[in-house]
Amino acid sequence: SQQGEEDPQALSIQEGENATMNCSYKTSINNLQWYRQNSGRGLVHLILIRSNEREKHSGRLRVTLDTSKKSSSLLITASRAADTASYFCATDAGGTSYGKLTFGQGTILTVHP
Amino acid sequence: SAVISQKPSRDICQRGTSLTIQCQVDSQVTMMFWYRQQPGQSLTLIATANQGSEATYESGFVIDKFPISRPNLTFSTLTVSNMSPEDSSIYLCSVEVWDSHYNEQFFGPGTRLTVL
Numbered sequence: 001s002q003q004g005e006e007d008p009q010a011l012s013i014q015e016g017e018n019a020t021m022n023c024s025y026k027t028s029i030n031n032l033q034w035y036r037q038n039s040g041r042g043l044v045h046l047i048l049i050r051s052n053e054r055e056k057h058s059g060r061l062r063v064t065l066d067t068s069k070k071s072s073s074l075l076i077t078a079s080r081a082a083d084t085a086s087y088f089c090a091t092d093a094g095g096t097s098y099g100k101l102t103f104g105q106g107t108i109l110t111v112h113p
Numbered sequence: 114s115a116v117i118s119q120k121p122s123r124d125i126c127q128r129g130t131s132l133t134i135q136c137q138v139d140s141q142v143t144m145m146f147w148y149r150q151q152p153g154q155s156l157t158l159i160a161t162a163n164q165g166s167e168a169t170y171e172s173g174f175v176i177d178k179f180p181i182s183r184p185n186l187t188f189s190t191l192t193v194s195n196m197s198p199e200d201s202s203i204y205l206c207s208v209e210v211w212d213s214h215y216n217e218q219f220f221g222p223g224t225r226l227t228v229l
Contacts, residue, residue: 033218040203042222043156045114088155090218099144099209100171101218103155 006089006104014112019076021107023089024069030094032065033101034074037086046074046087079111115140115210117221125227126196133192134224136206141186144209147179150223151202162189162206196228 005024013019023032031050035043049056049065049072056063062075076083086108090101116139126132136145145162160181161169168181183189193200203223209216 031216035220040150040223040225042117042205043207043220045217045219048217090156092216092218099146099216099218100158100161101146101148101156101207103157105155 006087006107008107009105010108010110012110012112013079015079015081017079017111019079019083019109019111021074021087021109023072023074023104025072025089025091025102025104026070027091027093029067029091030098031092032063032072033090033092034061034063034072035088035090037088037106039085043088076109079109081111081113083109084111085109114217115142115208115219117206117208117219119206119221119224121224122222123225123227125229128197128228130196131192131194132196132226133190134204134206134226136189136191136221138187138208140210142208142210143186145183145189146207146209146218147181147189147191148205148207148220149202150205156205159191159204162191193226196226198228201226201228 033048034046047058049063060077065072086106088106089104118137120135147159148156150156158171159174162181162183164183180192203225205223207220209218
């Protein structure tokens with residue numbers, strides 16, 4: 001399967017600033033999910049956006065999806081030191097690949113107090 | 114959502130040995146998956162654990178190396194066989210949970226394996 005790409009690979013910001021991470025993928029999708037991973041631990045599910053949706057919000061998170069450009073973005077507003085983690089996007093192509101997630105390479109976010 | 118536990122959380126093993134990782138979910142789920150995350154890398158799907166039938170493996174992964182069991186809808190095991198240092202990774206199980214609109218996928222805490 002083809003991996004998506006995320007940029008930037010690493011992002012360093014100050015507390016209170018906004019953080020934007022981008023994800024591009026190569027095939028059509030059923031949905032796209034964003035995850036957070038702290039220090040090589042398990043993944044925490046953040047948000048799912050379906051292919052027929054363009055934007056979703058959850059607390060300080062805002063996710064957009066542009067299927068024509070095969071891209072998505074994750075915006076974290078008013079960042080906190082506790083947001084420091086790796087963030088991954090994962091796509092589900094549906095069909096015969098239903099449920100099988102293809103992950104991007106991830107963005108390492110560092111939020112400085 | 115779903116609460117997923119994995120055992121062991123970490124292990125250090127000698128090359129040539131095998132390790133079995135357990136994944137337990139707090140509710141019945143149809144879809145369970147196993148992923149590998151090599152050091153500094155993203156996650157790669159190993160296989161889909163099918164209840165009542167053989168697992169479905171992704172390209173590059175074979176049953177002899179990664180045998181999987183799925184005896185019921187809440188439990189699965191992944192064995193890493195005849196280990197080498199290249200198998201040092203985090204292994205994660207995941208489950209798909211449906212609500213009325215979405216099929217979100219949730220992950221266990223992972224098993225960090227180091228092979229010497």
